[in-house]
Amino acid sequence: MIQLQGALYPWRFRLMLGLLALMVGAIAWRIIDLQVVNRNFLIGQGDARSLRRIPIPANRGLITDRNGEPLAVSTPVTTIWANAKELQTAKEKWSDLAAALGQNLHTLSERLETHANKEFIYLVRGLTPEHGQQALDLKIPGVYGIEEFRRFYPAGETTAHMVGFTDIDDHGREGVELAYDKLLAGVPGNRQVIKDRRGRLIKDIQITKNAKPGKRLVLSIDLRLQYLANRELRNAIIENGAKAGSLVIMDVKTGEILAMVNQPTYNPNNRRNLQPAMMRNRAMIDVFEPGSTMKAISMSAALETRRWKPSDKVEVYPGTLRLGKYIIHDASHSEGPVLDLTGILINSSNVGMSKVAFDIGGETIYHLAQKLGLGQPTGLDFPGERVGSLPKYRDWNKADTATLSYGYGLSVTAIQLAHAFCVLANNGKMAPLSLIYVDEAPKTTQVIQEDVARTMQSMLQQVIEAPRGVFRAQVPAYHMAGKSGTARKTLIGTKGYAENSYRSLFAGFGPMSDPRYTIVVVIDEPSKAGYFGGLVSAPVFSKVMSNTMRLMNITPDNLPSTQQIDDKLPAVTTKANGWRG
Known part of the structure; x- marks a missing residue:
């Protein structure tokens, strides 16, 4: 069938x-195809289940001062992470793990239970390599380590506002670290390894891409001057019961910022109790009316018109000037009813300065202030930097002209004010501002006529050295020039001024034989011994400039002559011949 x-x-x-x-x-x-013709497919599938690429962290670039002193360095650290799902099989070892990591067992257990289904969670980041290795040596299943780098700042709070800091992922978040993040950040590499299905390392195969470290950055600051400025500013804040302050030292010839400090400050290595106010780089962020320091610029504008010369006289009696409903006051009695232009600066006469300004016009002062960088970007591209304001009016009435001439109605930063005085000190030439070390002479621009700048240097020298000058700003063995200022603080959200709330200012440069350095001191709300700039800020200028001359080995230009020394020596009689000298 x-x-x-x-x-x-x-x-x-x-x-x-x-x-x-x-x-x-x-x-x-299919067997032939997979094993012979298209064998890469199976290899790829196998590699996908066992071959891994582990990132190699890149070392962030070193930041140094102009002399090579480290300001920000990267140190290796260990980050401990866990496969929480795998750790559930080793609960009996959680207590050992908590002890090794320095964590509370209950807190750690709660985290691991909450993320029981996750294959990656951070346990702790930034451990020292030794501490991290102790945790890894426990050989607890599901606990792994990653090599990373963490930023350390050797100068601490002294350079905090300028250098800034990085976040936990080593990205710049403040200061130079943020401004030059792309330059400083390196390019991570990676290496191939073989791991089993539990993620354990079986074999380290090869490095497929080398990590490229970030580039080194050399700043313009001199760490010695930075320490000096920070110390003197801090002492001044305490002595005067002030709220805050800033101090800037600049190189007249190159435009480099040699020191920039602010108070209060913070420690970038320990930011647990950091308050936002401490992070303010006030020298670049805080804007203020420059007060009488502006008279140096207004007087320069008057001299450039050729309508005025230093010996010209202005009547300032009785120390007040009425402009409609406004009255201009001189802060102190002048040495006479009539002052020459140098006398107006020495006595800081608002009345005298206003009358000069009426003659030349507010727009003349405005144009020079604009060329000096007031109310303009500095070109530093510093995070959060403000440009201030420089008002321009279609019709300059007397009130607007007067207030601008003696430093009200506009706002500047300490950096801008220092830059403007650098131009006066550099015979009218402006060098671009720089936070980066300058290794060759920069190209300068003639902003003020050279003869006018030299005349202003002489006049500002008398502001310090004349009998009625700001004697507290004098520096032993050196001739200095400068101008003090006192500005009332405005009320936030209003157009008025606060009662008994002032900023004390001093801007100066020297030595006068060949001006090299400009220093600006700003003390915010002094409350103990007074508030005038010549009383509060001038002594800080004197101390900082004196030590700057010494540290930078600048030859004195105001030593007494041999004849003066001989005249002061007591007469000596020798017994041998009876000679008296």
Whole structure:
């Protein structure tokens, strides 16, 4: 019967044999294809299950001062992470893990239970390599380590506002670290390793891409001057019961910022109790009315018109000047009813300065202030930096002209004010500002006529050295020039001024034989011994400039002559011949 059926349907039998042959052939071809022709597919699938690429962290670029002193360095640290799902199988070792990481067992257990289904969670970041290795040596399943880098700032709070800091992922967040983040950040590399299905390292195969470290950045600051400025500013804040302050030292010739400090400050290595106010780089962010320091610029504008010369006289009696409903006052009694232009600066006469400004016009002062960079971007591109304001009016009435001439109605930063005085000190030439070390003389622009700048240097020298000058700003053995200022603080959200709230200012430069350095001191809300700039800020200028001359080995230009020394020596009689000298 069976034979009969096979004979009756031979095509079915052949069909089945043919199908089986095709299946065997397809399987054989697939085996050949995978193992010989297209073998990379299986290799890729195998690698995908065992071959891993582990990132190699890049070392962030070193930041130094102009003399090579480190300001920001990267140190290796270990980050401990966990496969929480895998750790669930080793709960008996959680107590050992908590002890090794210095964490509370209950807190750690809660985290691991909450993230029980996750294969990656950070346990702790930024451990020292030794501390991290202690945790890894426990050989707890599911606990792994990553090599990273963490920023350390050797100068601490002294350079905090300028250098800034990085976040936990080593990205710049403040200061130079943020401004030059792309330059400082390195390019991570990676290496190939083989891991088992539990993520354990089986074999380190090769480095596929080398990590490229960030570039080194050399700042313009001198760490010695930075320490000096920070110390003297801090002492001044304490002595005067002030709220805050800033101090800037600049190189007159190159435009480099040699020191920039603010108080209050903070420690970038420990930011646990950091308050936002401490992070303010006030020298670049806080804007204020420059007060009488502006008179140096206004007087320069008057001299440039050639309508005025230093010996010209102005009547300032009785020390007040009415302009409609406004009355201009001189802060102190002048040495007479009539003052020459130098006398106006020495006595800081608002009345005298206003009358000069009426003659030359407010727009003349405005244009010079604008060329000096007031109310303009500095070009430093520092994070959060403000440009201040320099108002321009279509019609300059007497009130607007007067207030601008003696430093009200506009706002500047300490950096802008220092830059403007650098131009006066550099014979009218402006060098671009720089936070980066300058290794060759920069290109300068003649902003003020050279003879006018030299005349202003002489006049500002008298502001310090004249009998009624700001004697507290004098520096032993050196001739200095400068101008004090006192500005009332405005009430936030209003157009009025606060009662008994002032900023004390002093801007100066020297030595006068060849001006090299400009210093600006700003003391915010002094409350103990007074608030005038010549009383509060001038002594800080004197101390900082005196030590700057010494540290920078600048030759004195105000030593007494031999004859003066001989005249002061007591007479001496020798017994041998009775000679008296």
